[in-house]
Amino acid sequence: MNDQTIIDIPTKPSTVLDKTGATPMIEQFIEIKNANPDSLLFYRMGDFYELFFDDAEIASRALGITLTKRGKHQGEDIPMCGVPMHAADDYLQKLIALGHRVAVCEQVEDPAEAKKRGAKSVVRRDVVRLVTPGTLTEDKLLEPSQSNFLMALARLKGSSDDDLFALAWIDISTGVFRVCESNGDQLSSDIFRVDPRELIVADTVFHDPKLRGLMDMLGRVAVPQPAILFDSSAAAGRIARFYDVSTVDSFGAFSRVELAAISAAIAYVEKTQIGERPPLARPEREHIGSTMFIDPATRANLELLRTLSGKREGSLFKAIDCTVTGPGARLLAERLMAPLTKTEEITQRLDTIDFLLHEPDLCEALRALLKSAPDIARALSRLALNRGGPRDLAALREGLMVSTSVQSRLDGRNLPAELDRVRETLSRLPADFLSHLQSALDEDLPLLKRDGGFCAKGYLTELDEMRALRDESRRVIAEMERALVEETSIRALKIRHNNMLGYYIEVNATHGEALIGSPEMKARFIHRQTMVNAMRFTTPELADLESKIANAAGRALTLELEIFEKLQMEAVSHADALRSAANALAVADVSVALAHLAVSQNYCRPTVDDSMAFAIEGGRHPVVEQALQRQAETPFVANDCDLSPPAGTTNGAIWLLTGPNMGGKSTFLRQNALIAILAQMGSYVPARSAQIGIVDRLFSRVGASDDLARGRSTFMVEMVETAAILNQASERALVILDEIGRGTSTFDGLSIAWATVEFLHEQNRCRSLFATHFHEMTALSQKLARLDNVTMRVKEWNGEVIFLHEIAKGAADRSYGVQVARLAGLPDAVVERARAVLHQLEEGEDSGKADKLVDDLPLFSVAETKRQQTVPQADELRVVLSSVNPDDLSPREALDALYRLKAVADKKKN
Incomplete structure (x- = not known):
């Protein structure tokens, strides 16, 4: 659930300690x-x-x-x-x-x-x-670009077997608070969409056998809590007390199970924060179906936030993240994990990018401003929890200043709806609070408030005086000394200090007697000590100054802490406005970042509508393309994909994709799923053009893995995930399947794959890409109206296979597995033996005598293989000619082939 690998450290079970006889x-x-x-x-x-x-x-x-x-x-x-x-x-x-x-x-x-x-x-x-993992607020403990969600899972028993679920999640470091209903089918999808660091659940639910699989998937993220925490009957009262309102009716029409989840999340926050109240926003409801359903296996296979190894590098998020602020990166991740299903909202986001692309100067100016924007929401949360310091107040100051600058850049323009909301939000910021922070805070600030020195000079007269006494006591004493010399005309008068008397006035004995002898001076100068050659005095003014100097440092710190507390309380009083400003800046950052991405990577605006279309021209894999750019290798080969309903039909098409390993099938499958996600999150996409009818559910079964802890083989995991897809895919779904049935015998696998394609076509009726090595399945195109055969193009040259990474209509007749094995570095003897076995098996299959031929095959012999390698090979010129199909060649390819033939002929001549 996060980037760090969870290491399971063996711990002893919690036991009650006996305090008998303890100190x-x-x-x-x-x-x-x-x-x-x-x-x-x-x-x-x-x-x-x-x-x-x-x-x-x-x-x-x-x-x-x-x-x-x-x-x-x-x-x-x-x-x-x-x-x-x-x-x-x-x-x-x-x-x-x-x-x-x-x-x-x-x-x-x-x-x-x-x-x-x-x-x-x-x-x-x-x-x-x-x-706890879900209740962190300190900068050192948090990743700036990652949200830190605490989630509560509540359940109410339904009238039938269908239980009612709700999820409430909080980022205590930013105040975000959301809630949604869920059901048994999409519960895991909703949880993994949010990607919480900690999920609390009633102990009775945690130990429910029906949810055992989900709890195992969550691992240490799931934490059982007493069931009383989720009591729905007391939920409304707890929520009202937390927000200090008489009723929660004004919050919206939440269901009973939603109130239970909200209340549990609040109760856990109160339990962990012990007396401190974070500035949580009021719960915001998300509706079922407002975002694309993506199950956990699909999220993992597509590597949206992190790769299968748990790293950000190599993920889709890393490839598209051009944000310049932590809040912007967090919002981008949220959008990526929850693509929208409402065309109006998607269009608004795309309109924003389009506007910024036509205003490059504004786009760059906003980007430059946002680079200096601090994390307002997290600074505010720390201040509200009494964990903040002067630099958090400075973060609010700088954030408000950036907000004002962004607003001024947007003012007076005809903005798209999303940016207009940003401008409107920033226009409502508390200007008086910003002025207060600017006048109160110094530029160079300490980390901790207890260190003092954060209040600006001139803000408070008494504080300036205390600092002067603390820092400039010698100058102040010298000024008093000069004044006393002028008053008494005793040029030898000195003000000195020792640990016994403190500050005192010292004159020689003669002048001392004169001071004592004068009634006026005697009333003013108080005798302290007589020495052999000198006398020591004090005055009420000196005694008062001494007291002030002694207490100046403590008084200065007390005054600064009082100022800090007032500013802290003022910040919390403006929590809603500050949080709104933080959200607005994050939206601006994401919009500018996606515009920057579109320009730098040559992305296009997709057309997203309510049709059943899925037509991608020149589509590219965003992660693989950038990897090739960094390595300065061959440019990424773009490919089209059209799963739109064929003529005379209303449902999307199925492409049956065949071709060799290493030919690019998996990349092609994934890139189309990623393009759909990018389009519906409101981003431009890596393609020449794209029209996508709303995808409400996305499923991907790509790659092989096992689940040994739950007793599942690779094939079993594959079948479980395939079953979930076939049971849940809707007509608007996009299904990506790769090599279904490969984990069992050939005929078992073929039959399962065959039946799966038929079910997708007839029952699910969804748009689908289905990659397979079972070439027999290409015959399905003759009986299934919406199924087309496509293949990855390859070329053979001198017995070698060249992968073109291009999609073409038609079917492959070979998988080129032996050639790929040679490229992988298998010993030559193994490769040559494999060629011989393959040749005899193919001959046997054609003659119907495959079993007999297998029985007749001699045992593997390295010596025999080496002998075969020394046998003269067929004429090289004939080999080259046999690999050329004139009907498939473009003029340029024909010229290249001619040059290759000439090179072989010249070689033979020499």
Whole structure:
């Protein structure tokens, strides 16, 4: 479910620790640990977070840190390890990536208060936060380009066997909150579309045998929770309390199961954040059928967000991502995973790209502005959760400034609907808040608010005075000294400092006696100390200045923290406007990025309508094409694909694709599925032209894999996925199937593939690409009206096969498997033996005596094969001539063939 590989670290089952005989500190640890049995407990001890017992053993293995011990408990050593507080985020990141959950335990009492209860009293501690994969907010723990969704799965028992499901998902780092209903058939598709980092589910549902397969697929992402969390009867009340409203009726007409999912998500957030309230948007409902149905196997096969090995490099997302901001990249990924099925919405997105392509100066100006846009939503979330710092306030300042600049660029233009909404949203930003941030914040900011120094000079007079006293005390004292010299006319008067008296005025004994002797001076100068040759005094002004200097640093920090708190509260009060601005900038970033992609990669605008058409001219695979560009190899060979209804029919066509391995069949299959996804997400596509009637469901069965953990062979997995396709594909579906039936015997496989094509044609009646090596199936074109035979073109030259990667009408009569085996590097003896066996098998099949010929084949002999290799080969000129079919040659190809013949003739002459 994410880019990091989940490593399953063996852990001991959570057990209740017995605190009998424990020291006060260990007793406190045990009490808190028993209250959080499913989390590793980070127990604050001074400048370290320490872990004990099983937690220490697990963490030491996971983090690669030293396992030590601290005292004994019930006669046994207590395992212990620790991490420094200042580096805790780095360790948390590693633990979360490995699937662990962490309870952070802090001191919640002043040590001085604890001492009042007795010298050996332990400072009170408690868990202040539960850190889980789905509830992260820190920059170090989050990927800027990836959303971090927490999802809740709720279920209500239906009147029949069909249960009602709902999914609610939250990105606590940005405030996004969405919900949708689902059903048993598309539940897994809806979950994997969102790609959550953590999914909570009632323990009764988690252990339901009917959902066992889904829970196994989710692995450690799925976390069982008490069923009471999903209580639908209390859901509306919990939601209303969280949003501080009297009723949830104004939120929209949510079903009972949707309310249960929303409530569970909120309850889990409250449970993990412990007293802090993130600025979540009100739940936004998504309707079933508003996005293309893509099942998990298809998402994996097409490598939309990441490759089968779990990497972003090589995925479709990586190939099309030209965004310049984290929020833009996250929105692009969301659109890619949820292509639309409403032509009006798709057209609006395409209109935006079209507009920007006709306004290149505006497009580049917006791109340049957006590069400096910070992540407003995540900064706001940290501030609302009291985890933010001065740089988060600065992120809001910079984000508002970029927003204002973007708005000014869009003002006064006749914009398409999507960009006009962006401009309108940005026009409603709180200008007074921006002014406040600009005047209050300095340019050079510390990471932590406790370090101070983030407030701009001139913002608060008292703060400036405190800073002056703190930073310029020598200058201030010198000025007072000059003033006193002028007042007393004692040029030798000095203001000095020591640790016993603090600041004092020192004069020689003679001048000191004069000061004491004058009634006016005696009232002003207070005698402090008499030395042999000098006398020391103070004044009320000096005493007051000394107090201010002593407290200046603390007072300055107190004033800055008060300013920070006011700005923080002001930011939270503008949460809705700030979140809307963040979304608007993300939309602008995605639009500009897709326009940039269209120009740089020569993509075209697709026509997306409600017809059953699927006509691609010059289609290209976006990932493979870019890989060839980077390697400076042969340009990608574009191909057409037309699955539109044939004349006299209303349903889409089926193309039966034959041809050799390595000929490009799988690439061709995938590229057409990817073009459909790109078109319906609202992007231009890699083709000369494209017309796509809405695809409501996309299925792809490409590649081979097994599922040994569930006892499934490669063939079994293939059959399960094929069954899912045949049971769910609609007339508007696009089905991509590759080599169905290859995992079993020839006749079994052929019969399954044959029946599958007939079912797709007669029952599903959908648009489909079906690749196969069963050449016998090409006969189906004579009985199925909407089925066409197409093949990957190849050329043979001197016994070698040349892959042209071109699609042509017709059927292949060979698979060229032996030639591909030679290209793969099989030993020559094996290749030659394979040629001989293939030749005799083909002869036997033609004569009806294949079985007898197989029995008559001599055993494999390297010596015999080598002898055969020394036998003079057929005349090379005849071989070349036999490979040339004049009817298939273009003028250029004919000329090339002539040159090849001449080269062979010249070689023989020499």
